[in-house]
Amino acid sequence: MKKILVPVDFSATAENAADYATDLAHGIGARVELLNVFQVPEFSPAAASLVWPLEEYKLIEDDAKKALGKLVEKVEEKYKKAHHEFGFKAEVFGKSVRGEVEQEVSKYFTECKMNLVVAGLNRADKLTKTLMGSVARKIIEQEIPVLLIPAGYRFKKPKKIAFATDFSHSDVHVLCTLAEFAKPFNADILITHTGNAKSDPKVDKHITEDFLNRVADRVNYRNIYYRHINSERIKEGLDWIVENGQIDILTMVHRKHGFFHQLLKGSYTLNMSDHIQIPLLVLPPSHNIPM
Known part of the structure; x- marks a missing residue:
């Protein structure tokens, strides 16, 4: 079965991309995997005093995993309401990892043999600024297929x-x-x-x-x-x-x-x-x- 990877940060734009990916998955017979990357701040020697206890990281990571679980349930529920007549159960899964977003997305894409990345694109930003300076651009530089979904854009069967x-x-x-x-x-x-x-x-x-x-x-x-x-x-x-x-x-x-x-x-x-x-x-x- 084909697999679609969706990086999520719990924003409305990312959630919309997840919804789009799920509808797309129905059309091509794929499963959807939502990936949340828990970023750990880097500390320089000059800022050695600014060290977070590992317990704090664990709490934040646990919160991210809970939020991811809720998002998976929300995406599945919206999908069921939209496609219940087809009798097809959406396969939506969630995974939370630590690291830099673009690196973890590329690593997950390769190791888990994904077919496509679907990522949200915030309309409020200039596209070129988004592509050149944000996670979306960095993911593109990893040379993996990326489908960018503008904020608020709803899935429709491509003609x-x-x-x-x-x-x-x-x-x-x-x-x-x-x-x-x-x-x-x-x-x-x-x-x-x-x-x-x-x-x-x-x-x-x-x-x-x-x-x-x-x-x-x-x-x-x-x-x-x-x-x-x-x-x-x-x-x-x-x-x-x-x-x-x-x-x-x-x-x-x-x-x-x-x-x-x-x-x-x-x-x-x-x-x-x-x-x-x-x-x-x-x-x-x-x-x-x-x-």
Whole structure:
């Protein structure tokens, strides 16, 4: 059975992500595991006097485990009310560990053979600030598949999933995995590429046709389409497809010093939080873990 990992900190955004993950799990036949990471403060020699007794850590950790248990029950109860007619019992489990969030998420993902991380994205923050400076960004840097859910966004069966590409060869492998994710929902995959009128149309046509031919040869899925977006900037092209493409999920590949890196260049001034109102699926290059 497939497994979805949800990092939770007991915030409303994390709880909403857990609800989304549980509904998603119903569609793809997966179990959901909520992971709460109990962070232990680090002390420097200069602050040696600021030492907490181990008993204090234990009390806080026990409280976190109790809160996690309640959250599991709450998520299960909401799921039962929404899907009781299907006769399918949601498999929701909780785990509490100590450490740094991004490291423990990556470790748990690998050791427990998870398929996907679903994490909440706070709309109140700038997306780029969130991605560059928060746990979400650090998790992405671990090169594991992450589906970011905006605060308050409720699950709906995906009908169209956009995949932003720069025609890299590794994107074909990623599309194979994305197709397996889309199949249970019979969702369309819309391959998009952002380019401008200044480039050579003959060269662009050759590159596009070569990429799409490789997709047709390698990806076993019929509901795949292509759309070119004419824009001087990648960000504006992505904004346009999110606002006008009637898509349910935007998918991007996190390639260091590549497409995703270019998008986030100048990240502290770039603000996409007003535009990304839908889930953002970020995949590592050459990703081949079933989702």
